[in-house]
């Protein structure tokens with residue numbers, strides 16, 4: 061055997077599983093197809109700036125390590141300290157519907173007060189709902205999915221409040237159309253409303269660097285630009301992991317576009333990989349998704365049906381402005397969730413993009429620990445040595461994003477429609493959607509469009525190309541594998557398709573699969 065465990069994918073769940081296993085002396089190798097770790101929550105360069113791919117907020121914020129909170133569990137299991145994450149709490153967020161608005165902070169009592177003011181006859185039942193969620197099982201193993209809408213209807217009689225509560229939960233982690241699993245709702249409710257939003261001071265690279273250092277410090281091996289092409293299965297066991305040969309995938313999430321029309325053009329060409337190398341391990345953990353893992357296997361018993369890829373995807377615009385949104389544009393929210401209709405439609409749209417609802421995030425609007433320096437990030441230990449993959453040159457480090465304004469806009473999008481556009485039509489649609497999405501946000505941030513200096517957008521097609529997630533399904537398949545066990549005895553699924561999403565959720569997922577399926 062080459063290894064005790066091979067982990068496919070160096071996203072958050074794969075790294076967390078790796079840290080745990082290496083800590084307990086297992087010979088572990090993580091295989092990552094890109095040159096940089098982090099998967100859906102990585103970072104990339106955009107016109108000389110380092111930008112987070114996905115980060116709006118880290119959920120599950122606690123002011124200090126609190127026993128039994130998910131974040132504390134993650135830190136304890138990974139042997140990290142609370143201060144390592146340098147978390148900066150949100151300022152204030154908002155849910156905006158045509159008839160009413162609700163604001164919330166990291167203080168749950170603030171939301172209760174808002175509901176008491178805006179929905180006076182609902183507040184008692186809202187509190188009963190919140191109480192019931194405290195005792196709710198996170199992921200009932202193998203249990204039947206319960207409709208969140210049904211449960212909410214049994215507590216609350218105002219349909220508008222139900223829609224307003226569902227909106228942030230769905231945007232931040234639901235893989236089903238129109239409804240969601242109540243267990244998933246419960247996890248997200250606690251992680252967003254009871255605990256709250258924060259941002260690591262330096263963004264995702266700070267967390268990723270910590271995770272890689274910890275993993276390698278524990279003796280784990282990380283092989284980047286190493287794509288798994290096939291899992292050879294014999295008698296219900298993966299016997300060999302076959303790597304792809306040829307060009308590795310590029311590292312850039314999306315092609316940046318300066319407002320003057322110049323493409324950032326920093327897509328990295330991959331190195332050559334060893335042709336078709338085969339590796340052996342006792343256990344394989346895959347973080348790339350259930351249908352995606354299934355597609356790699358030479359054999360898989362499908363009597364229970366084939367795993368179906370998710371359908372829900374998004375476009376995400378990243379706008380850099382020459383002014384700070386709170387100071388000059390009057391936008392003080394950290395995150396704003398909106399719907400133009402009182403019934404919130406969470407579904408694959410009939411058009412490439414559905415602008416009738418969305419998320420507006422302003423990474424500047426956190427309570428940062430100190431004034432963020434405009435100086436180059438010299439001395440920061442981010443280099444090809446400390447974080448494997450594409451080194452970041454001094455030039456790419458020369459602009460600190462948070463000294464400029466940043467607005468991120470998210471909308472639901474239709475993968476199939478984006479996927480069938482030819483190259484020119486795709487470019488035209490992308491430009492059009494970027495403009496329309498920024499225009500839409502003007503309702504909340506008047507004057508935004510005139511202050512954009514650099515902009516970028518990624519589409520469902522970008523998500524699929526970059527992560528391999530079919531249909532660009534950010535939250536994976538709707539049919540989660542809650543215990544991570546597949547029909548193949550030594551193959552386990554961790555991460556998004558185990559049913560845990562978000563930064564803290566997927567870290568926990570990797571930890572739980574390492575613990576349950578390998579260590580204990």
Ligand SMILES: Cc1cc2nc3c(=O)[nH]c(=O)nc-3n(C[C@H](O)[C@H](O)[C@H](O)COP(=O)(O)OP(=O)(O)OC[C@H]3O[C@@H](n4cnc5c(N)ncnc54)[C@H](O)[C@@H]3O)c2cc1C
Nearest residue numbers: 069071072073093099100101114116117288555556562563
């Ligand atoms: C736009 C966007 C915004 C988001 N915002 C937030 C947020 O604000 N807060 C939050 O908490 N969460 C957010 N998320 C969700 C969060 O990023 C994900 O839930 C989490 O990162 C998923 O981690 P994972 O380990 O399950 O999977 P992934 O991140 O998908 O990791 C899988 C890894 O496997 C690699 N891989 C794929 N195929 C192969 C192969 N064949 N061989 C080798 N490697 C392979 C991929 O390159 C990837 O690195 C966001 C996601 C997106 C896309």
